[in-house]
Amino acid sequence: MRVTQSMMANSLLQHISDGYSKLADYQNQLSTGKKITKPSDDPVVATMGIAYRTDVSHVEQYQKNVTTAQKWMDSADSALSDVNDVLQRVRELTVEASNGTYTSDQRAAAQAEVNQLTQQLVTIGNTQVGGQYIFSGSDSANPLLTSTSGTVTANTTALSNPDVSLDVNDGIKMSINVPPDAVFTANGSNGLFDDLASLQTTLTTGSSSDISAYLSKIDTHLDAVSSAQADLGAKENRMTMISNRLSDMKTTATKVMSDNEDADYAETIVNLNQQQNVYNASLSVGARVIQQSLVDYLK
Template sequence: MRVTQSMMANNLLRNISGGYSQLADYQSQLASGKKITRPSQDPVVATMGISYRTDVNHVEQYQRNVTNAYKWLDSSDDALKQVDDALNRIRELTNEASTDTYTADQRAAAGVEVDQLIQQLVTLGNTQVGGQYIFSGSDSAHPLLSQASDGTVSIVADLSQPDFSVAVNDGIQITINVKPEAVFNDQLFQDLNQLKKDLTEGTATGSQISAHLTEIDTHLDEVSSAQADLGAKTNRIDLTKNRLAEQKTVATNVMSRNEDADYAETIVKLNQQQNVYNASLSVGAKIIQTSLIDFLN
């Protein structure tokens, strides 16, 4: 086959263009820090990158869920501490009012404070986090308690699904709420309203008022049990948080090995390609300079 000057020139230009394109790829890798900037450059890397990035995004979403879970748990724990304080104050008032030295007016004054503390318990039972009622179970859009004008307190939330859960990993849900009736149950408010009535009406004896102490102690035990259960859930969330951090580290490292450019290797290849490109230009300049006139001479 006869090789013409035009064929040599075209072949040279095609090779120089290819080398220049490869040189541009290496420069792009150094600038972006990634092996590829388009899927067409390496479909395998691009496909695997989508899968690895999805894994990282899943872990990050679960980490955000864990952060929200901490808000619920911390708010629930704070509310239970205030419930405990309120019940202890009610117990203190009851104990003082049960003595025979207390007059009817003093007991009535204690009854007024008990009434205020009952209202505070209703407020605590309707605690919200981000617009959601944390003691209402799955019915978090509605308050747990309602207090009528006569002081009667009733549960108004739908408790058919008492648990509120969050997803913390694929297929794993953790319940993060205090069960609605574990603390704020009907018996609590019935007992407290009866105590308030006994104090304010002034007809109850010291022993009758003293009998309420056992009831209050029972409700204090319920608060302690709820706090212990909440602590166990917090410990599990802590373990889950650590596990997710490890998963993210592993997933990020795998994604990095698949997508990120090796700077040292890329710089070496860039320099090699630069030398090849410069040599191609030098040789090409000599070939293209030769013409038919040169041969005639």
């Protein structure tokens, strides 16, 4: 086959163009830090990248749920500590008021303080995190307790739906709240607020022995608070382990995604320099291959 000057020139220009395209690709990799800038650059890398990004997003959503759970648990733990302090103070007042030497005025003062402490328990029971009532079970949009003319009532919807659960990992759903009936039970003969209301009445009308009889009831409520704190502590410990596991999973998934998509700077710089040398050589060879024309002689 006869090779013409035109064929040689066209072939040379095609190779120069291909080399220049590769040069542009390496420059894009260095400027963007990515192996590809569009799926057509490498469909396999692009497809795998979508899967790896899904994995990372998956883990990040679980991490957001865990963060929400930890906020609820930390707030609940602090609130339960406050409840314990309030009940300890109620117990102190009950012990003091059960003393036979206490006058009616002193017992009235104790009753007034117990009343204020009861209202403080209502405030604690309606603790909010991010606009949600953390002791109202799944009815977190509404407060658990309502105090009207000294009578405390509970949200019946909250009592009927006491659990709040979140997905914190694949196949793992955890309850993140303290059930409303674990500590703040307003209904029933053994309810916390029923006992406090009865105690207030007894402080003004009962005898010393009647008042001291409430110590065992207060101790029962203190035990309930301790039990709720222990259960919450166990949940917090497990949530911490889940959080650490998710952090490890995200690190691994991010590394795999980076290995798939990110350009190796050192390797890319070497490839760019090599391609630059090839491109310069192709231009030099082209100057020799393309023959001079008559116009060149006339210059």
